[in-house]
Amino acid sequence: MEINIFEEWKNDEEYNFNEKTDKKIFSIDTPPPYINSPIHIGHAATYTIMDFIARFRRMNGFEVLFPLGLDQNGLPIEISAEKKYNVNFTKITREEAIKYCRKLLNETTAESIDSFFKCGIRFSSWEKGEKISNIYETDSNSYRALTQATFIDLWNKGLIYEANKVVNWDPKLQTTVADSEIIYEDRKGFFYDIVFKVKDSNEEVIIGTTRPELVCTCGMVIFNPKDERYKHLEGKKLITPFFNKEVPCKAHPSAEMNKGTGIMMMCSYGDLTDIRFFMEQGLIGKITINKDGTLNENAGVLQGLIIIEARKKIVEELQSKGLLKKITPTQAHRTPISERSNAAIEFIEMPELYLKQVKFKQKMREITEKVNFTNPVAKQILLDWIDTVSIDWPITRRRFYATEVPVWYCDKCNEPVLAKKGEYVQPWKQKYNGACKKCNNKTFHGDPRVFDTWFDSSISPLYILGYERYQKFFEKNTPCSLRPQGKEIIRTWLYYTLLKDYLLTEKIIFKDAWIHQHIVDEKGYKMSKSKGNSIDPHMILEKYSASSFRIWCAVEGNLDKNDFKCSFNRIQNAGKNLEKIWNVSKFVSMFELTKEQEKNIELMEVDKWILSESNKIVQEAKKGFNNYDFHNPTVNAINFIRDEFASNYVEIVKRRAYNNDPKIKFSDAQRNAAVKTLRDVLKIILEVLAPVNAAMNYYLYKELFKKDIHKQKWPEKNNITTKLVGTELLEFNSAIWKAKKENNISLKDSLKKVIAPKSLEPISMELKAMHNILEIDFIGKKTKIEVN
RNA sequence: GGGCCGGUGGUCUAGCGGCUAUGACAUUACCCUUACAAGGUAAGAAUCGGCGGUUCGAAUCCGCCUCGGCCCACCA
Numbered sequence: 001m002e003i004n005i006f007e008e009w010k011n012d013e014e015y016n017f018n019e020k021t022d023k024k025i026f027s028i029d030t031p032p033p034y035i036n037s038p039i040h041i042g043h044a045a046t047y048t049i050m051d052f053i054a055r056f057r058r059m060n061g062f063e064v065l066f067p068l069g070l071d072q073n074g075l076p077i078e079i080s081a082e083k084k085y086n087v088n089f090t091k092i093t094r095e096e097a098i099k100y101c102r103k104l105l106n107e108t109t110a111e112s113i114d115s116f117f118k119c120g121i122r123f124s125s126w127e128k129g130e131k132i133s134n135i136y137e138t139d140s141n142s143y144r145a146l147t148q149a150t151f152i153d154l155w156n157k158g159l160i161y162e163a164n165k166v167v168n169w170d171p172k173l174q175t176t177v178a179d180s181e182i183i184y185e186d187r188k189g190f191f192y193d194i195v196f197k198v199k200d201s202n203e204e205v206i207i208g209t210t211r212p213e214l215v216c217t218c219g220m221v222i223f224n225p226k227d228e229r230y231k232h233l234e235g236k237k238l239i240t241p242f243f244n245k246e247v248p249c250k251a252h253p254s255a256e257m258n259k260g261t262g263i264m265m266m267c268s269y270g271d272l273t274d275i276r277f278f279m280e281q282g283l284i285g286k287i288t289i290n291k292d293g294t295l296n297e298n299a300g301v302l303q304g305l306i307i308i309e310a311r312k313k314i315v316e317e318l319q320s321k322g323l324l325k326k327i328t329p330t331q332a333h334r335t336p337i338s339e340r341s342n343a344a345i346e347f348i349e350m351p352e353l354y355l356k357q358v359k360f361k362q363k364m365r366e367i368t369e370k371v372n373f374t375n376p377v378a379k380q381i382l383l384d385w386i387d388t389v390s391i392d393w394p395i396t397r398r399r400f401y402a403t404e405v406p407v408w409y410c411d412k413c414n415e416p417v418l419a420k421k422g423e424y425v426q427p428w429k430q431k432y433n434g435a436c437k438k439c440n441n442k443t444f445h446g447d448p449r450v451f452d453t454w455f456d457s458s459i460s461p462l463y464i465l466g467y468e469r470y471q472k473f474f475e476k477n478t479p480c481s482l483r484p485q486g487k488e489i490i491r492t493w494l495y496y497t498l499l500k501d502y503l504l505t506e507k508i509i510f511k512d513a514w515i516h517q518h519i520v521d522e523k524g525y526k527m528s529k530s531k532g533n534s535i536d537p538h539m540i541l542e543k544y545s546a547s548s549f550r551i552w553c554a555v556e557g558n559l560d561k562n563d564f565k566c567s568f569n570r571i572q573n574a575g576k577n578l579e580k581i582w583n584v585s586k587f588v589s590m591f592e593l594t595k596e597q598e599k600n601i602e603l604m605e606v607d608k609w610i611l612s613e614s615n616k617i618v619q620e621a622k623k624g625f626n627n628y629d630f631h632n633p634t635v636n637a638i639n640f641i642r643d644e645f646a647s648n649y650v651e652i653v654k655r656r657a658y659n660n661d662p663k664i665k666f667s668d669a670q671r672n673a674a675v676k677t678l679r680d681v682l683k684i685i686l687e688v689l690a691p692v693n694a695a696m697n698y699y700l701y702k703e704l705f706k707k708d709i710h711k712q713k714w715p716e717k718n719n720i721t722t723k724l725v726g727t728e729l730l731e732f733n734s735a736i737w738k739a740k741k742e743n744n745i746s747l748k749d750s751l752k753k754v755i756a757p758k759s760l761e762p763i764s765m766e767l768k769a770m771h772n773i774l775e776i777d778f779i780g781k782k783t784k785i786e787v788n
Numbered sequence: 789g790g791g792c793c794g795g796u797g798g799u800c801u802a803g804c805g806g807c808u809a810u811g812a813c814a815u816u817a818c819c820c821u822u823a824c825a826a827g828g829u830a831a832g833a834a835u836c837g838g839c840g841g842u843u844c845g846a847a848u849c850c851g852c853c854u855c856g857g858c859c860c861a862c863c864a
Binding site: 191207208209210211222254255256259260261262263264265266267277377380381384385387388487488490491517520555556557562563565567569570573575576578579580582583584585586587588589590635639646647650651654658660734737738740741742744746747748 | 791792793794799800801811812813814818819821822823824826827828829830857858859860861862863864
């Protein structure tokens with residue numbers, strides 16, 4: 001049944017974004033998911049919550065721009081394709097690699113879109129295309145053209161430069177990666193105690209190292225200035241084992257006395273410490289690691305071997321010469337790992353293009369302060385990250401399926417020429433027609449590199465708002481209202497978007513940032529493929545329905561504050577709340593008023609009470625939803641339906657609504673008021689919960705009120721007041737029910753005399769009818785019951 | 789190593805200076821009540837992670853410890 005409703009929504013073009021609207025626009029910069037694999041439970045939950053936001057804003061008079069983006073560039077796509085089709089992109093042609101990527105994307109795109117559909121999400125368009133609000137793909141010609149255009153602008157602003165720096169090198173993928181793409185893992189290694197000789201002496205020095213294969217790049221040996229064991233070596237020369245190279249020995253505080261042998265060799269490009277040390281000491285480093293992770297001619301006999309093989313080999317060599325004294329396991333230490341390929345990062349020199357970011361750190365802090373974060377913790381994570389930025393952003397990658405760097409170089413003088421803005425170009429296979437401005441030569445070669453995937457995705461808010469494509473619309477509707485995204489990509493997507501879009505437009509590109517936490521497994525652990533604890537959302541949608549899942553997303557908590565533990569039991573139980581809404585609606589639907597009857601209404605005190613209570617729910621929900629809190633208002637509304645509306649109000653007015661008890665007769669106007677109030681309160685409460693419980697409320701509302709709930713305005717405020725004290729009413733009813741139970745009599749049986757709180761006097765008649773009370777008095781605040 | 793968040797009945801959670809500490813799920817008992825047994829009514833179940841301090845009064849504030857989770861950092 002749900003699916004049919006989703007289908008109706010999909011086909012109803014009135015839900016589509018209307019760019020000619022006079023309404024204010026609320027724009028949501030949805031995070032384009034990678035569609036290299038089916039969407040996971042986290043996607044399902046977070047997009048569902050975005051759907052709550054979109055539906056709520058629609059009801060509040062906004063034209064909502066809520067497009068779906070699909071991230072189809074970059075390493076994750078390539079890695080998935082390599083795995084799926086069992087190919088190695090470094091061993092096949094670029095054309096072939098791209099074909100495999102396209103093949104993968106063709107197979108997965110439709111499935112991902114369908115998964116969002118099955119969550120009951122209504123994006124502001126279901127069509128792929130170039131128009132504002134269409135489903136967009138980051139590998140489309142128009143998106144890639146915009147990515148290239150932003151590069152050209154940044155180049156022309158002088159913010160991009162090429163430099164030959166030590167980069168984080170992923171030997172498996174054979175590309176540079178950014179600092180933000182590195183994770184640290186505790187990996188165990190070994191200390192190899194190897195023998196250095198002191199020059200012009202017979203003395204041997206044992207030095208512990210974890211990277212014996214780098215002995216050939218050793219430029220210095222250091223020990224701690226306070227270390228008595230080595231003090232005599234200060235200023236002496238040591239001879240490296242096997243390679244027999246002379247290196248100086250010095251005291252330096254960065255050597256710790258109690259670590260390893262307390263004396264260490266400094267190698268060029270072993271890790272970042274070494275690199276900094278070399279720079280600080282004015283040493284000239286020797287590069288030994290090739291692009292593919294093998295060692296080069298500087299490594300002598302180790303040439304051509306990859307790191308692991310080289311380590312094995314040098315260990316054998318040293319052992320055979322008696323230069324290796326001991327191998328001891330190290331404590332697990334933090335090793336830099338490429339997030340995308342899981343390979344250990346090496347540090348080598350490569351020419352790459354950089355976008356300046358270090359000089360904008362202060363500006364970025366200011367921008368961060370101006371964005372409205374729903375959770376201050378997320379803001380702190382961003383500020384912390386900004387503090388750690390120490391080098392400019394390397395934006396080029398040496399891979400295949402991504403946006404190409406739109407630059408050619410003159411064959412003769414190497415002068416770069418840029419593509420024309422607005423066109424999508426592929427310099428690696430396209431020729432450049434023109435002459436070199438510098439030397440007038442007419443032949444060029446294209447840049448083979450592509451952009452970091454964040455260079456693409458960091459323009460999503462520009463793209464969805466029509467930057468350069470629909471410039472007028474863009475200017476009118478920037479900044480984007482909301483950036484919803486995960487906390488794990490604060491240092492990438494959030495940071496790069498704020499940075500890049502500021503550099504391009506000098507604007508802070510969005511107003512609000514809703515940074516969500518994670519859906520974790522039942523025990524509280526992060527879900528991951530390797531752990532095997534991932535949950536497929538399709539299974540949940542089929543077993544428990546999208547409605548149960550949606551209401552769970554709201555009832556479970558606020559995802560921007562806490563992780564959600566994914567428990568099937570809790571999803572199922574969350575769905576039980578739906579039963580109450582369904583049943584109470586079924587009851588109310590038994591009553592209707594004719595036009596004539598609608599004119600004859602006399603609201604009684606209890607009607608005014610429930611109307612004023614419902615108004616509180618409406619106002620609280622509006623305030624909460626406006627602040628992206630879907631948890632508290634939803635829980636309040638559900639409690640209201642169950643505890644106040646269904647259990648008390650409905651029970652009280654039942655007799656009045658039926659009005660068929662010969663002993664207690666209500667006037668027509670009073671009877672009509674009961675029916676009208678039942679319907680009005682139900683209407684309001686369905687409207688309040690419509691963003692969350694979208695499908696069921698849509699169905700019920702159509703049955704009862706013949707209208708599309710999602711096209712209704714948010715319920716108006718009413719100013720009804722009441723003399724009734726709600727808590728006393730609830731307590732009174734509860735006391736009667738309890739007394740009847742304790743005396744073992746049926747709820748229908750009569751009570752001889754009841755003393756009720758004074759405040760309930762206005763509804764005397766109804767209370768008598770409801771509980772079958774023969775005589776009722778109103779004194780003070782206490783309830784007293786005489787059974788017989 | 790630095791930082792952030794959290795530890796409340798079996799499970800999850802509210803409270804964040806003041807009456808006998810919310811609520812949900814689960815458990816148990818009873819109940820067909822003119823919408824609802826996928827329901828209702830009720831019961832049992834927590835010395836609020838530990839220790840110390842501030843206070844007339846602490847789950848709530850402070851300090852230390854401990855256990856989880858997350859983020860960051862150049863250590864051989």
